[in-house]
Amino acid sequence: MTTNRPPITGGGHHLDADLIIVGAGCAGLSLAARLADAHTSLRVLLIDPRTEYLDDRSWSFWRPPTHDLSRLVSTSWESWRFSDASGRSIRHSVAGLRYHYVRGADFYADALDRIAHGFGVTRLPGVRVDGLVSLDSGVRVDTDAGTLTARQVVDTRPRPAAALLYQSFAGVEIQSESPLPFETDEVGLMQSMTADAAGLGFVYTLPLTSHTALIEWTRFAAVAAPRSQLLSELDGVLAGLGLQEARVLRHEGGVLGMGLPRERSAITPGVVRAGTGGGALRAASGYGFLRMQRWAEHCAVRLLAGASAVGHPAEPPLRRGMDRLFLQAVRTHPERTADYFMALARGVAPARLVRFLNDGATLGDYANLIVALPTAPFIRELFSKPPVPSELVLPVRA
Numbered sequence: 494m495t496t497n498r499p500p501i502t503g504g505g506h507h508l509d510a511d512l513i514i515v516g517a518g519c520a521g522l523s524l525a526a527r528l529a530d531a532h533t534s535l536r537v538l539l540i541d542p543r544t545e546y547l548d549d550r551s552w553s554f555w556r557p558p559t560h561d562l563s564r565l566v567s568t569s570w571e572s573w574r575f576s577d578a579s580g581r582s583i584r585h586s587v588a589g590l591r592y593h594y595v596r597g598a599d600f601y602a603d604a605l606d607r608i609a610h611g612f613g614v615t616r617l618p619g620v621r622v623d624g625l626v627s628l629d630s631g632v633r634v635d636t637d638a639g640t641l642t643a644r645q646v647v648d649t650r651p652r653p654a655a656a657l658l659y660q661s662f663a664g665v666e667i668q669s670e671s672p673l674p675f676e677t678d679e680v681g682l683m684q685s686m687t688a689d690a691a692g693l694g695f696v697y698t699l700p701l702t703s704h705t706a707l708i709e710w711t712r713f714a715a716v717a718a719p720r721s722q723l724l725s726e727l728d729g730v731l732a733g734l735g736l737q738e739a740r741v742l743r744h745e746g747g748v749l750g751m752g753l754p755r756e757r758s759a760i761t762p763g764v765v766r767a768g769t770g771g772g773a774l775r776a777a778s779g780y781g782f783l784r785m786q787r788w789a790e791h792c793a794v795r796l797l798a799g800a801s802a803v804g805h806p807a808e809p810p811l812r813r814g815m816d817r818l819f820l821q822a823v824r825t826h827p828e829r830t831a832d833y834f835m836a837l838a839r840g841v842a843p844a845r846l847v848r849f850l851n852d853g854a855t856l857g858d859y860a861n862l863i864v865a866l867p868t869a870p871f872i873r874e875l876f877s878k879p880p881v882p883s884e885l886v887l888p889v890r891a
C-alpha cells in the first residue's frame with residue numbers, strides 16, 4: 494500500500510472519502526484532474542492497479558484548429574480519406590475542422606501532473622478493487638489491500654460485455670529512413686476497405702511526420718479477431734506499402750465492443766459507472782474520447798456544486814436507433830460493408846458525416862445518411878428482429 498493511503502476503516506461509521514474513483518484510465522483521470530484543478534474540498538481517492546503508464550494508445554477526434562485540449566495535441570490534419578480495395582477513393586475535409594491526435598503518454602502525463610499539483614485527489618496506485626457494497630451511509634470498496642468507504646463511487650472499470658459488432662485492431666508506430674509514402678496533411682481514415690462474409694477490414698493511417706506514422710489494421714465483425722491474425726494481416730499491410738523494414742517505435746491495439754446492450758444488472762446504490770464500461774463508446778464508431786471529456790466536465794461541475802456524480806447521458810433515441818440499424822445491417826450483410834461506407838463517403842457531405850460521428854447530427858444529417866445508404870438492406874433491418882449480441886471471447890488487451 495502507498496504511504497499516502499488513508500486509514501482502513503473496515504466499513505465503520507467514518508467514511509474514508511467523499512468520492513472514490515475506481516480506475517485511473519481515460520475516464521477516471523479526466524474526472525480526477527478536473528477535481529484537482531478546482532482544488533476541491535471533497536476528499537477524493539483514485540484507485541488503480543497500474544503503477545506505471547505506458548504510451549499504449551492514442552486518441553483522435555475532430556475539433557476546430559484550436560480548442561480546450563490543444564495542449565495535448567501532437568499532430569492534426571486537414572483532411573481524411575476513404576478508399577476501397579477496388580481503387581475507389583474519396584478525400585474529405587471540412588472548413589474550420591481538423592482531425593487531432595493525442596498520444597496516450599501526453600494525456601497521462603498531463604492528468605497525473607494536474608492531480609499531483611492540484612488539491613483534493615489522492616492516488617492509490619498498485620491497488621485493485623475487487624467489489625463494491627452499498628452501505629447505509631455510502632459504499633464499501635473492497636480492494637486487494639483492504640477496505641475503504643466513501644459517500645459515493647464512480648466506477649470506470651472496463652467490463653467485458655456481449656456486443657453487436659467488435660472493432661478489433663492492431664497497429665504500429667513506425668519510423669522510416671526515407672520519407673514515407675503518405676501525404677502529411679491527410680489521414681487514411683478507412684483505406685483499402687475489403688469486405689467478405691467475416692466482416693470489414695481496412696487500414697487506418699496517421700502520418701505523424703514525414704518519417705513516422707501510426708498504421709493500424711482494423712476489422713469490424715460479429716466476432717472479435719484474434720491478435721495473432723491481426724498482427725499477421727498488419728504485416729501484410731506493411732509489406733504492401735514497402736514498409737516491412739521500418740523501425741517499430743511502439744504497438745497499439747485492442748478490441749472495442751460496438752453496440753453494447755443497455756445495462757440490465759442492478760447497479761449498486763451510490764455507484765455510477767463511467768468510461769467504456771459505462772457506455773462511453775459510441776456504438777457506430779467506437780469513438781469515446783470526447784464523450785469522456787464531456788462527461789468528466791459535467792460530472793466534475795456537479796460534484797463541485799455538492800450534487801451527486803452522474804454517468805454518461807442516455808443516447809438520444811434517434812442516434813441510438815440509427816447506430817443500431819447500421820450495426821445490424823453490417824452484421825447481417827458483412828460482405829457489403831465496404832459498399833456501405835463508400836456510399837456514406839460519396840453521398841454524405843463531409844460536414845454532415847463528421848457531425849454524425851461527433852454526436853451532433855441534425856435531422857437533415859440523418860435524412861442525408863439514410864438517402865445515401867442502399868435502401869433495401871436497411872429497410873429489411875428496420876423490420877427484422879435485432880440479432881443477439883455475440884459474447885466477447887478474447888481479452889480486450891491481448
Ligand SMILES: Cc1cc2nc3c(=O)[nH]c(=O)nc-3n(C[C@H](O)[C@H](O)[C@H](O)COP(=O)(O)OP(=O)(O)OC[C@H]3O[C@@H](n4cnc5c(N)ncnc54)[C@H](O)[C@@H]3O)c2cc1C
Nearest residue numbers: 516517518519520550552553622746747768769780781782
Ligand atoms: C489502443 C486503443 C486505441 C483507442 N483509440 C481511440 C481513439 O482514437 N478515439 C477514441 O475515441 N477512442 C479510442 N479508444 C477507445 C477508448 O477511448 C479507450 O479505450 C479509453 O482508454 C477508454 O477509457 P476508460 O477509462 O473507459 O478505460 P481505460 O482507459 O482502459 O481505463 C480503465 C482503468 O481501470 C483500471 N482497472 C481495471 N480493473 C480495475 C480494478 N479491478 N480496480 C481498479 N481499477 C481497475 C485499469 O487499470 C485502467 O487504468 C481506443 C482504445 C484502445 C485500446
